[in-house]
Amino acid sequence: MSELIEFGWIVLxxxxxxxxxxxxxxxxxxxxxxxxxxxxxxxAIAGSVFPRLxxxxxxxxxxxxxxxxxxxILFEGGMHIGLRRFRSSxxxxxxxxxxxxxxxxxxxxxxxxxxIGLSWQSAALVGAAIAPTDxxxxxxxxxxxxxxxxxxxxxxxxxxxxxxxxxxxxxxLLQYVGGGHTSAWxxxxxxxxxxxxxxxxxxxxxxxxxxxxxxVTLPSAALYPLRTLAxxxxxxxxxxxxxxxxxxxxxxxxxxxxxxxxPYKAEIExxxxxxxxxxxxxxxxxxxxxIQLSAVGWDWLRGSLLALVLVLVVRPLVVGPLLLPARLRMxxxxxxxxxxxxxxxxxxxxxxxxxxxxxxxQRIYLLVFVVVAFSVVVQGTTMPALAERMRIPxxxxxxxxxxxxxxxxxxxxDVERLVVRAGARAAGTAIRDLPLGESWIALVLREGRPLRxxxxxxxxxxxxxxxxxxxxDREALSRVFEGAxxxxxxxxxxxxxxxxxxx
Numbered sequence: 174m175s176e177l178i179e180f181g182w183i184v185l186x187x188x189x190x191x192x193x194x195x196x197x198x199x200x201x202x203x204x205x206x207x208x209x210x211x212x213x214x215x216x217a218i219a220g221s222v223f224p225r226l227x228x229x230x231x232x233x234x235x236x237x238x239x240x241x242x243x244x245x246i247l248f249e250g251g252m253h254i255g256l257r258r259f260r261s262s263x264x265x266x267x268x269x270x271x272x273x274x275x276x277x278x279x280x281x282x283x284x285x286x287x288x289i290g291l292s293w294q295s296a297a298l299v300g301a302a303i304a305p306t307d308x309x310x311x312x313x314x315x316x317x318x319x320x321x322x323x324x325x326x327x328x329x330x331x332x333x334x335x336x337x338x339x340x341x342x343x344x345x346l347l348q349y350v351g352g353g354h355t356s357a358w359x360x361x362x363x364x365x366x367x368x369x370x371x372x373x374x375x376x377x378x379x380x381x382x383x384x385x386x387x388x389v390t391l392p393s394a395a396l397y398p399l400r401t402l403a404x405x406x407x408x409x410x411x412x413x414x415x416x417x418x419x420x421x422x423x424x425x426x427x428x429x430x431x432x433x434x435x436p437y438k439a440e441i442e443x444x445x446x447x448x449x450x451x452x453x454x455x456x457x458x459x460x461x462x463x464i465q466l467s468a469v470g471w472d473w474l475r476g477s478l479l480a481l482v483l484v485l486v487v488r489p490l491v492v493g494p495l496l497l498p499a500r501l502r503m504x505x506x507x508x509x510x511x512x513x514x515x516x517x518x519x520x521x522x523x524x525x526x527x528x529x530x531x532x533x534x535q536r537i538y539l540l541v542f543v544v545v546a547f548s549v550v551v552q553g554t555t556m557p558a559l560a561e562r563m564r565i566p567x568x569x570x571x572x573x574x575x576x577x578x579x580x581x582x583x584x585x586x587d588v589e590r591l592v593v594r595a596g597a598r599a600a601g602t603a604i605r606d607l608p609l610g611e612s613w614i615a616l617v618l619r620e621g622r623p624l625r626x627x628x629x630x631x632x633x634x635x636x637x638x639x640x641x642x643x644x645x646d647r648e649a650l651s652r653v654f655e656g657a658x659x660x661x662x663x664x665x666x667x668x669x670x671x672x673x674x675x676x
Contacts, residue, residue, distance in 0.1 A: 209457045209516060210549040216461025217546075230462040236524035238459045242452035243336065243517050244423050246307075248405045249449035250333045251427020252442060254326065259428050262326045265499040269327070269492060270334025276491040277483075278304040278342060284482045289475050289540070294350045295533040298526055301346055302537065303483065303544045305339035306332040307516025320565060324505040327496075328512050333428075336518045337421030341367040343522045347529045363416075370417025375425025378408035382426060386435035397437040398444035401430075456517040457549075463524075464542050472536065476543025483544065484552065488513050504563030511559055515548040589642050589650060595634040597656035604630050607653060612642035 220227035259266065282300030285291055291299065306328075320328070345364040382404045391397055405423050412422035435441075469476075489510050496506055523541035527534050589612075593599050599607055604614055605628035617624040618637040624630065632638070632654075642650055 209453060210546070210553055212454050212457040213461045213546055213549060216458040217464050217466055217542075218461075220462045220464065221466045224465075226462055227465055230459065232463060232524055232527045235459045235463045236521065236528060239456050239517055239521035239524060242456040243420060243521055244405065244409050245445070245452040246449045246517060247333060247336060247420055247424040248427040249445040250329060251424045251429075252431040252445060254329050254333065254428055255431030256428050257432055258326050259330060262323055262330055262499065265327050265496060266330035266334055268495045268498075269331040270338055273331070273492055273495055274304050274335040274338045274342065277487055278339070280487040280491060281479065281483055284487065285479060285540075288478060288482070291533055291536070295531070295537060297346055298343070298350065298531065299479070299537055299540055301339060301343045302519050302522040302526065302541045303479070303515060304342075305335045305515075305518040305522075306513040307336075307518060320560070323499060324501055324509055324565060327499060327501075328509055331509075331513075333424045337371060337418045337424060338368070339518055340420055340522065341371075341418050343525060347525060347531065350531050366416060367418045368421060370415050371412045371419065371421030372425055374408060374412035374415065374417055374419075375422035376429065378404065378411070378422060379426035379429025382408075382430050383433040383435070386430070386433060386438075386441075390436075394437055394440065398441045401441050401445065402448070453517060456520055460520040460523075460542065460545070464539070468535075469539050469543065472539045473543055476540045477547055479540060480544045480547035480551075484511070484513075484548075505565060508560060508563050508565050511552060512556065514552050514556075515545045519545050587641050587643060589640045589647060591638050591640065591651060591654040593632050593634055593636040593638060594655045597634075597654055598652075599632045599638075599654045600634045602632060604628055604632065609640075609642075609650075609653075610646060612640050612646055612650060615639045615641055 220230070278297070278300040280300070281303055282293070282297040285296035285299045286293055289296070289299075341364050344367070345360040348363060349360040382401065385400065385404065386397070391400065405426065408422050408426045409419035411419075413419035492510055492513070493506070496509060501509070519541050523538045526537050526541075531537075604626055614626045616639040617626045617630060617632070618639075619633065619635070638654060640650065
């Protein structure tokens with residue numbers, strides 16, 4: 174009986190913590206406090222006030238929690254981007270993900286060696302740990318606002334790409350630093366092999382998942398999201414046992430699956446979005462519990478100094494030139510430069526350093542903690558104001574708790590859902606005056622309310638329009654409703670069709 178009571182206390186504490194987190198979500202949104210920052214700091218304080226909490230958390234458990242969390246975050250991030258959006262910004266995403274990660278790690282290694290006084294080997298591990306960025310942290314601080322345009326795609330794509338690269342770089346460095354007999358050439362070869370195997374497994378897994386989702390039916394609608402989760406786990410595990418990057422594999426698989434038209438796709442996306450949000454919370458809480466604030470000491474100042482150098486010097490000098498081919502506005506460039514928040518990946522990389530037992534491992538972990546805390550608190554708190562100041566195009570995601578849908582037995586082929594953009598031809602124009610050809614507007618949603626469309630109905634910016642149209646008319650319709658600048662975006666980001674045709 175005592176075992177049941179003890180386990181009941183564990184369930185009560187964990188569930189109570191999540192309940193309080195959900196209850197405080199509105200407060201953190203109003204105060205512009207990032208959710209990850211709250212969980213990180215509260216967990217750190219709790220672990221210091223109640224040492225038994227800190228002692229109960231083993232670093233290997235934190236590493237495993239961070240690994241599972243990152244798998245969920247990367248797969249959902251890949252799905253959110255999709256192949257078409259990825260293609261539109263593949264050059265800046267690839268350069269930032271690979272070149273940017275290496276350059277940031279090298280620059281921060283030099284800064285750590287010169288400013289903190291760590292050896293070059295330890296400084297290299299610090300640089301590799303804090304180089305990757307986190308998309309979930311970026312968009313969690315924006316509340317119910319979604320970045321529109323290429324700046325959002327680049328931020329998401331960069332962090333999705335630099336996470337696997339940063340992890341592979343750290344593993345290669347640990348082999349070189351901790352192994353004692355591994356040459357730099359062998360470590361570099363392992364790095365390249367890891368990315369190549371991860372990419373190949375991710376492509377194969379993404380294509381296989383798309384085929385399964387479209388062709389293989391299941392007896393219950395609730396099983397479709399679980400099957401996707403299981404396949405993501407298979408993709409990660411397969412790539413890992415083949416000495417590849419499982420994180421890159423799940424990210425690539427998510428990208429390929431993102432634009433697949435499949436039954437219950439909306440349910441699958443909502444399920445994985447919820448899992449990714451939960452994973453982010455758990456990862457930050459685990460990091461906080463693994464730290465005793467009394468042990469940080471002067472590393473608060475040292476880590477804060479590194480964070481300032483990273484944010485104000487290294488990222489602008491490294492990422493700024495790599496963004497030149499993207500043709501972003503100055504405000505969008507500043508937003509991307511400031512938006513490189515740290516999250517679950519530095520947590521995972523810090524635990525790997527501890528588990529390897531390299532020199533200065535504990536100090537490296539504490540510095541990583543301070544940099545992550547600085548990032549989510551200082552950068553995260555200022556992100557919404559910066560986005561508004563830089564006039565970053567965003568749309569507010571209002572609550573839509575009511576869903577009106579029609580279930581169809583066969584896949585809808587000719588349903589499009591577009592948003593009227595300011596400045597587009599459709600904005601302020603009556604439906605009868607639009608060049609729709611054979612297309613037909615079935616429904617208009619304005620401020621969350623359905624309108625019955627008629628020839629005299631004048632469309633306004635922000636209206637969501639559901640059309641019945643031929644596939645080959647998609648780009649022309651996108652130009653009418655979303656403007657010439659958004660037409661290519663619509664071509665690369667089609668409406669996420671599933672068996673639900675919104676009506």
